[in-house]
Amino acid sequence: MPSFDIVSKTDMAEVDNALNNIRREIETRYDFKGSNCKIELADPAITVHADDDLKLKQMHELLQTHLTRRKVDAGVLDYQTPEKSAGQSVRQTIIVRQGIDKELAKKLVKQIKGSKIKAQVAIQGEELRVTGKKRDDLQDVIAFCKGLKFELPLQYINFRD
Template sequence: MPSFDVVSEVDMQELRNAVGQTRREVENRYDFKGSAANVEQSEAELTLFGDSEFQVDQVMDILTQKMAKRGIDVSCLESGKLEEGGGKARRTVTIRQGIDQDMGKKIIRLVKDSKLKVQASIQGEKVRITGKKRDDLQDVIALLRKAELDLPLQYDNFRD
């Protein structure tokens, strides 16, 4: 029976590359010379540094451009509050991965409401869609792409 998984993942190697490119551009830009502007990555968390809120926002813009060029969906970024003190500013940005229970239930509800002859089930941080016809599964993919979910989705493990 054909099936596929709906997942939300970020390629960590591409993210590391985007952070490295951002760091190099910040080091070379004239308007950042002599400032504390920088990006640091620890697993699925990025920390943006700067002398002011404006600089942190500029670093964020550079980072999102580099991520978009590398094929990473920037809607996976969850920006934290800006922390200012001592003439420095810092913002923590979290990389969202995986589909949580609430989003999984929302996806299942969308699929069931579409009246397509498929079954959907939550399996950890994935949603597995199973059906008898390949066309029904492709219709589900089209439905999920059209849906306004604020999480980047990928369709993985398509099997006949």
């Protein structure tokens, strides 16, 4: 029986490369001269330290630009609320999401089953396994999922006949 998996994985090596490029750009940009702006990676999360809200927004733009250059979808970033540090400085934690959480998986299963495509969907941890009798049904599921608007980028892997 043909099957494939729906996953959401982020290449953390590419995220690290993007952060290294951002650090280099912060050192050379004129508007960041003399500021205490920095960006750090602690495996599932990114911590951004900025002097003020304007610099924080500039760091967000840098982050999205450099991730897009490295072929990482910026939709994997989950911005937490900024925290005030000493003086006017701001600190923000940005979580890099890996895998499909339970709520999103349930919504996805419900929508696939509601589409009347002849395929079975099973939640397996942080991924979904889709099986069907015909290959065309599975391709219809992929096309249907691509048409849905989710904030999390999805990948379709392990397509087996």
